[in-house]
Amino acid sequence: xxxxxxxxxxxxxxxxxxxxxxxxxxxxxxxxxxxxxxxxxxxxxxxxxxxxxxxxxxxxxxxxxxxxxxxxxxxxxxxxxxxxxxxxxxxxxxxxxxxxxxxxxxxxxxxxxxxxxxxxxxxxxxxxxxxxxxxxxxxxxxxxxxxxxxxxxxxxxxxxxxxxxxxxxxxxxxxxxxxxxxxxxxxxxxxxxxxxxxxxxxxxxxxxxxxxxxxxxxxxxxxxxxxxxxxxxxxxxxxxxxxxxxxxxxxxxxxxxxxxxxxxxxxxxx
Amino acid sequence: xxxxxxxxxxxxxxxxxxxxxxxxxxxxxxxxxxxxxxxxxxxxxxxxxxxxxxxxxxxxxxxxxxxxxxxxxxxxxxxxxxxxxxxxxxxxxxxxxxxxxxxxxxxxxxxxxxxxxxxxxxxxxxxxxxxxxxxxxxxxxxxxxxxxxxxxxxxxxxxxxxxxxxxxxxxxxxxxxxxxxxxxxxxxxxxxxxxxxxxxxxxxxxxxxxxxxxxxxxxxxxxxxxxxxxxxxxxxxxxxxxxxxxxxxxxxxxxxxxxxxxxxxxxxxx
Numbered sequence: 001x002x003x004x005x006x007x008x009x010x011x012x013x014x015x016x017x018x019x020x021x022x023x024x025x026x027x028x029x030x031x032x033x034x035x036x037x038x039x040x041x042x043x044x045x046x047x048x049x050x051x052x053x054x055x056x057x058x059x060x061x062x063x064x065x066x067x068x069x070x071x072x073x074x075x076x077x078x079x080x081x082x083x084x085x086x087x088x089x090x091x092x093x094x095x096x097x098x099x100x101x102x103x104x105x106x107x108x109x110x111x112x113x114x115x116x117x118x119x120x121x122x123x124x125x126x127x128x129x130x131x132x133x134x135x136x137x138x139x140x141x142x143x144x145x146x147x148x149x150x151x152x153x154x155x156x157x158x159x160x161x162x163x164x165x166x167x168x169x170x171x172x173x174x175x176x177x178x179x180x181x182x183x184x185x186x187x188x189x190x191x192x193x194x195x196x197x198x199x200x201x202x203x204x205x206x207x208x209x210x211x212x213x214x215x216x217x218x219x220x221x222x223x224x225x226x227x228x229x230x231x232x233x234x235x236x237x238x239x240x241x242x243x244x245x246x247x248x249x250x251x252x253x254x255x256x257x258x259x260x261x262x263x264x265x266x267x268x269x270x
Numbered sequence: 271x272x273x274x275x276x277x278x279x280x281x282x283x284x285x286x287x288x289x290x291x292x293x294x295x296x297x298x299x300x301x302x303x304x305x306x307x308x309x310x311x312x313x314x315x316x317x318x319x320x321x322x323x324x325x326x327x328x329x330x331x332x333x334x335x336x337x338x339x340x341x342x343x344x345x346x347x348x349x350x351x352x353x354x355x356x357x358x359x360x361x362x363x364x365x366x367x368x369x370x371x372x373x374x375x376x377x378x379x380x381x382x383x384x385x386x387x388x389x390x391x392x393x394x395x396x397x398x399x400x401x402x403x404x405x406x407x408x409x410x411x412x413x414x415x416x417x418x419x420x421x422x423x424x425x426x427x428x429x430x431x432x433x434x435x436x437x438x439x440x441x442x443x444x445x446x447x448x449x450x451x452x453x454x455x456x457x458x459x460x461x462x463x464x465x466x467x468x469x470x471x472x473x474x475x476x477x478x479x480x481x482x483x484x485x486x487x488x489x490x491x492x493x494x495x496x497x498x499x500x501x502x503x504x505x506x507x508x509x510x511x512x513x514x515x516x517x518x519x520x521x522x523x524x525x526x527x528x529x530x531x532x533x534x535x536x537x538x539x540x
């Protein structure tokens with residue numbers, strides 16, 4: 001199977017490395033030259049891809065709009081599998097399924113990452129133990145879904161989850177996008193000045209992802225805007241419920257509110 | 271120097287272990303019998319304390335109201351150092367300085383902990399690399415502050431921070447209490463059902479402390495209620511600022527809002 005990874009950032013680079021670890025040969029492509037050279041010089045890819053029609057599988061590891069543009073502007077082999085790895089899936093499906101395609105599209109979302117970006121942070125074990133979400137909805141190509149499931153296991157993913165784009169986007173608004181929003185909001189506080197030394201593990205955890213690139217995340221947020229907005233609203237309600245109990249000064253009421261959060265967590269943490 | 275740790279939970283137990291590691295002999299006391307027996311059987315303390323007047327240093331590792339009660343109801347050696355480890359300091363000072371004392375009071379806050387509690391989770395290296403906050407305000411006893419600073423370094427703390435109770439309570443409302451509130455609010459969401467597999471590191475970080483004991487934290491929150499309430503309000507404002515930009519659908523405006531959060535973080539993360 002001839003594989004190409006288009007887009008050599010931390011995710012694309014790590015996909016290439018995980019595929020090479022599983023003994024596949026991997027070609028690479030990137031919009032700009034430097035990451036491509038880095039990938040070649042550091043043995044992250046085996047060769048630079050020129051003609052995408054040569055490949056049986058193309059991973060498109062680009063942001064959502066760039067991924068759609070790449071897929072629309074290039075030609076792929078008849079029946080080839082083309083897989084994107086974007087953090088929003090409804091938008092991708094809407095764009096890809098607008099017209100008939102000669103290739104088999106499949107949406108995936110590797111649930112791993114770091115608070116840093118770029119090919120120089122790629123590593124072969126980034127996905128070890130992580131979940132891989134594969135979109136298997138009404139329009140999905142069963143062969144492509146199955147291929148990606150098998151390949152994901154070979155790349156080190158521990159759990160393969162199949163769901164619709166709609167379910168993905170709803171869950172991800174809560175588990176991932178909201179976390180990034182909270183981290184960004186948390187640090188925008190005048191108390192942060194001079195608070196070094198007053199911080200423990202809980203502050204570190206809360207702010208680890210506060211430095212992520214807004215150019216990447218703003219696009220993801222907006223393409224899932226309605227669902228993410230609902231989640232922010234829901235969190236604000238829960239925060240205000242605690243604030244109201246706190247302002248009321250009634251310890252039993254405050255304990256009751258906190259207890260219901262803790263119990264919801266314990267019931268669902270698995 | 272004869273040392274006693276009163277209150278054998280995770281913090282008291284870890285203080286005892288860190289002191290023993292530094293070759294001090296440590297006596298222990300607890301309100302209930304079981305943790306005391308556990309501490310004796312597992313060599314966490316050297317002996318059970320009977321008469322607190324025997325000790326040169328008494329660590330009071332109890333929740334705030336219980337700590338004040340313990341200090342008021344017991345007698346200590348003239349000039350002994352009595353140190354509490356509570357997460358709120360203004361309340362402690364107000365209560366302790368209500369009347370003249372024959373001992374030297376000092377407020378401390380070891381900036382380390384776990385999402386679990388109890389003596390069975392105590393460990394000698396809990397404070398290694400952490401910050402120790404020591405209250406050094408207008409009424410503080412310089413000898414007690416100095417003793418605790420020296421001892422903290424011996425116990426493995428990396429950074430000793432001296433500040434007023436007022437500054438401590440303001441900073442801690444933001445760096446610690448708010449993080450616990452956010453984690454509790456984050457999990458109180460109907461999306462949490464069935465979201466296993468859709469979670470990555472950012473969700474794990476955001477929710478690690480969601481299961482802490484509300485009986486411990488409600489008291490801390492209420493004793494620092496005004497400052498914590500202000501912090502919750504400030505976070506809600508920042509969240510709503512992002513939500514407004516998101517709802518507006520303007521990518522440049524959303525990037526601007528997110529960028530100002532990221533830059534504040536980067537300027538202050540040290």
